[in-house]
Amino acid sequence: MKIQKLKMIFGSPGTGKTKKCYDEIVREAKQQNLQPNEILYVSFNRELKIKAEQRLCGMATVKTLHSLAFSSLNHVHDLPEGLTSDPDNFLPTTEVKQALKSLIPQATKMQNSDLSSALGTFKLIVIDEFNDFNSEFISFIRKVVEACADTTTKVIIAGDPNQRINSYLESKQNRHKNYFDEAEVMFEGVLPIETEYLQQNYRTANPALIGALNSYMNRALQADSKLQYDNEIRDIVNNRKPVLRFFTDKNKEADYVFQQIQRLGLSQRVLILARYKRDLKIYEDRIRQVMHGNASLHTAHAQKGLEADYVFYVGFQAEIKNDADLANTNFVGMSRARKKLYITTSYPKFEPSEFFDTEYLNVIDSQTVVEPERKVPAIKSNKILTTTKASKSCIDSISFTIDQSDVPFFRYVKQNAPMKKRFHNIEKLEMENGMEYSVEFNHKHKRYTFNFWNLCSMKKNGFGDEQILHSLRNECRKFFDCRVDTSKFRCTRIDLCRFEKFSDAFEYNSYCHRLKNKLKELGEYDIRDGRAEYKEINYGNQCNKVNMPNPAETTVYVNHHKSKYDKITFKAYSPKNKVNHNRIDDDTTVKLEFSIVGRTVRRYDLFRDNTDFESLISLIQHDQIKKKFR
């Protein structure tokens, strides 16, 4: 009678999956008197292969899956072009890497009988870290299991579905697949399956830590109860509870981590882990100076099986909904601790109880609000002024900018596909009153810009200019969880507007001429582009030629002598539904726009009545618009 079966070993971090694999090898070797060439241990990569070889002391043949595919294809003389030796034994060049890509798919296509004969001598095949293999590799593993169906070979597969952090290597449709949940279906009918769950955590004896990890598995990962640790959770000591601490910025977070490390004593073995390399940069130089090699930095992906007495998992992120790997990556990072775990973050705050049972956790919130939010009255409606004449000049649109160095964390700004701007990723957001505004991140200059428009409606609702500025700054602040001082948002552009009624084109033209002459009189400015004048007089000229949406548009560019980019722009245009290609109709309301970009300005008597103009100018001066706009 043939003894053949597939054994699946499931277990969370620290439950000894790999040790169990080694034990099985020792047991089977003794029982069946197996030789090293009859036992195959498949590791995920070369690094783990070396570790396994050291641990197994020559008891088994150790290979990566690529190496196994190579030897199988070599057995039937069907190797991919350009590949002549075992990929475990050399560092591949670019050409060989290309050949390696086709290695696994080609091996998957092998005839069962060929693969069976290639695997011929093996009586026991152990595949560890099953969670790290993607669907392409798993197809090959299935093929290997099938090839063993008619032999006496026993197959052992070990892994943990919650440690699957490489799903970005998968195609989109497979990204959310959990191969462990499907494992029994996948191998059904191929071999009889025996499943074993390992639930005792041998890595840590800290009950609070086990409790915290169990609650994370339960709440964030919705893991099978059979994967949770069954260690007895009692006698919880308060100062051994994992610490979850929120910070306003990365520097403060790093300060805290080093302070704790020094408190623990420099002889302790410490790991600092994060999801991204960018979150570890801040630690790189300091760790060399302080720790003399007793602490190391790794990303959760790169740590592979590491553990330490004290683990600092920094840059914890909570937005797991649209990120298949994030929740698992957090778990892998947090489960490396033997004695105590510190979780820190300066990313957006989250509700701890969504992830942990707070009974097992010490939560400290250092994300104090920098400045209390100023109360501004709610905006009642969002009616946009069109034909109604505003009584005063008012702010129409505003831009605020803030440097990345002035914000506590990098908040990703989504790319807006229709706008097709790669360097200026723009995200459209909505205020509580339904008014839209946009946020863009300029990668070149590393700064965020907030743009608000159609603000005439706020004026109509009785808002003063100062109120408008404050409420918009508060809106910007909300984008960073209210952790930025409002004064850090520099106002870089203000468009003022007012609505004027002109009875005919003559009056309109004459107004534009007066505007132009006034600017000439001032002398401080220089109208460099003479043709701009033609635009306003001769609608049919360049305006049509360059396909301007509205031929009635008048633009006068005025450049300051000293700096090219300190410019004042005047625009006058009629509302879209009133466009006439040759002249302005009687009773057309024209919107006048006055932009001030990057500088403080003097008051000029440019509008017919300027009742509110002075206060606006003083406001702008108050904002101290910086000259450096580029």
Place this chain on the structure above:
DNA sequence: GGACTAAACATCAAACGGTC
């Protein structure tokens, strides 16, 4: 696979200089 970056490449319109 997708987020991210830098560099190459493409496009736009102001500025300029010339002609009629």
Place this chain on the structure above:
DNA sequence: GACCGTTTGATGTTTAGTCC
């Protein structure tokens, strides 16, 4: 003054490579 072609600097798009 009106017009028009070329130059030029700024800005937008594509692409290839890195990283997890």
